[in-house]
Amino acid sequence: GFFARQEREDGGIIIYFIIILYMFMAISIVCDDYFLPSLEIISESLGLSQDVAGATFMAAGSSAPELVTAFLGVFVTKGDIGVSTILGSAIYNLLGICAACGLLSSVVSRLSCWPLFRDSLAYIISAAAVLAMIYDSRIYWYEAAALLLIYGLYILVLCFDIKINQYIMKKFSPCCTCFAKVMEENMEQQLLFGWKEECEPLIRRQSRTDSGIFHDESDYSQLSISLHGLDEISEATDPPSVFTIPEADLKRILWVLSLPITTLLYLTTPNCRRQIWKNWFMVTFFMSAVWISAFTYILVWMVTIVGDTLAIPETVMGLTLLAAGTSIPDTVASVLVARKGKGDMAMSNIVGSNVFDMLCLGVPWFIKTAFVDTSAPVEVNSSGLTYTAISLICSIIFIFLAVHLNRWKLDKKLGVICLIVYLTFATLSILYELGIIGNNPVKVCGG
Numbered sequence: 001g002f003f004a005r006q007e008r009e010d011g012g013i014i015i016y017f018i019i020i021l022y023m024f025m026a027i028s029i030v031c032d033d034y035f036l037p038s039l040e041i042i043s044e045s046l047g048l049s050q051d052v053a054g055a056t057f058m059a060a061g062s063s064a065p066e067l068v069t070a071f072l073g074v075f076v077t078k079g080d081i082g083v084s085t086i087l088g089s090a091i092y093n094l095l096g097i098c099a100a101c102g103l104l105s106s107v108v109s110r111l112s113c114w115p116l117f118r119d120s121l122a123y124i125i126s127a128a129a130v131l132a133m134i135y136d137s138r139i140y141w142y143e144a145a146a147l148l149l150i151y152g153l154y155i156l157v158l159c160f161d162i163k164i165n166q167y168i169m170k171k172f173s174p175c176c177t178c179f180a181k182v183m184e185e186n187m188e189q190q191l192l193f194g195w196k197e198e199c200e201p202l203i204r205r206q207s208r209t210d211s212g213i214f215h216d217e218s219d220y221s222q223l224s225i226s227l228h229g230l231d232e233i234s235e236a237t238d239p240p241s242v243f244t245i246p247e248a249d250l251k252r253i254l255w256v257l258s259l260p261i262t263t264l265l266y267l268t269t270p271n272c273r274r275q276i277w278k279n280w281f282m283v284t285f286f287m288s289a290v291w292i293s294a295f296t297y298i299l300v301w302m303v304t305i306v307g308d309t310l311a312i313p314e315t316v317m318g319l320t321l322l323a324a325g326t327s328i329p330d331t332v333a334s335v336l337v338a339r340k341g342k343g344d345m346a347m348s349n350i351v352g353s354n355v356f357d358m359l360c361l362g363v364p365w366f367i368k369t370a371f372v373d374t375s376a377p378v379e380v381n382s383s384g385l386t387y388t389a390i391s392l393i394c395s396i397i398f399i400f401l402a403v404h405l406n407r408w409k410l411d412k413k414l415g416v417i418c419l420i421v422y423l424t425f426a427t428l429s430i431l432y433e434l435g436i437i438g439n440n441p442v443k444v445c446g447g
Helices: 005-046 050-062 064-076 081-104 113-133 141-159 161-171 173-190 217-223 249-268 275-309 314-319 321-326 328-339 343-359 362-372 385-405 412-433
Strands: 107-110 202-204
Touching (some): 005 328, 050 064, 050 141, 113 141
């Protein structure tokens, strides 16, 4: 880590804090300038609604660091780092990112009932599957294949999302009466898509009429409100060059500081917002995921060294800084789309990322047990399984109920509630891990 421990304690740790902040900025630039624009074009090309796009491509791209971590845990460190990272950060992904979206966005987004219910159910099923498979601390090839099959079924549900949505709403309409009234009011006021702009908070109106990959023009295309409809980009003009110097002093300072990152991205990643590179959007998406993984790796590395220098217990680091560090791409991407009023996309990314994280564990496990070492299962650590299971299930139930009681709005009130619950959970977990509440041995980072 560049400096010896004594040098870090004498002031060298400041360098690590600067690198951490710089990596935050780098991830933000990748998401805002490359990752999200490529996601918009993908959604437009496939006819995806914003919640389906958030649960699939956005979740996969922003969760690239967790997938890399899972491969490292299986093939390099040969430990359970992938499992602990993914399960350990699941609570932050739900409560912490939801709090960030509510508190850091000035737009009040109206949420839809079906996408959150669909993704929450998929989350509970995937969490139960992973926890059941690691119960005996061994993963066999057929268990890994089952995880991949579950994710395949989840994608299949997303493909026929609109038809399933319509069927569910017809069958269970009495349970969704209050929400149906809200949706009727929204659709009466929105025409195609609308804004509410007066003295009250800005509310982006949205519809579920275009959900699904397979569109039926005669039924619902006239009310289509997919991602490209919500945030249209002018076809005629390209965005300004990244090397254009801003006029405002503060923006000029930030431009100079970010110039190494913007130059690196400019040379390695095609900007699909520009007409010349628009058809290269899949390359942009892939390269964005690569750079997100690289910057997140450096970020977590620096955070780990800071934890070692400050003698923060390893379990406390895992529950707080490392959990947040590996989920920074999800946080940045979700906050950016929430600020544009795309609440369904933000929530689907929050929950869909957890579904992807857990089920993507099946990829390295299946490769290892089916092709690399067929004679032995993958060994994982299943300690604390009951506590983890209860935490995961309670967190998703809480999110669903909180959104319902908040009248299906993603706003600052929901953000405050999620923040308080997350801080309470983190505090109790830290006290337990430190042995203040329970009887647990304490490990220090690097020790």
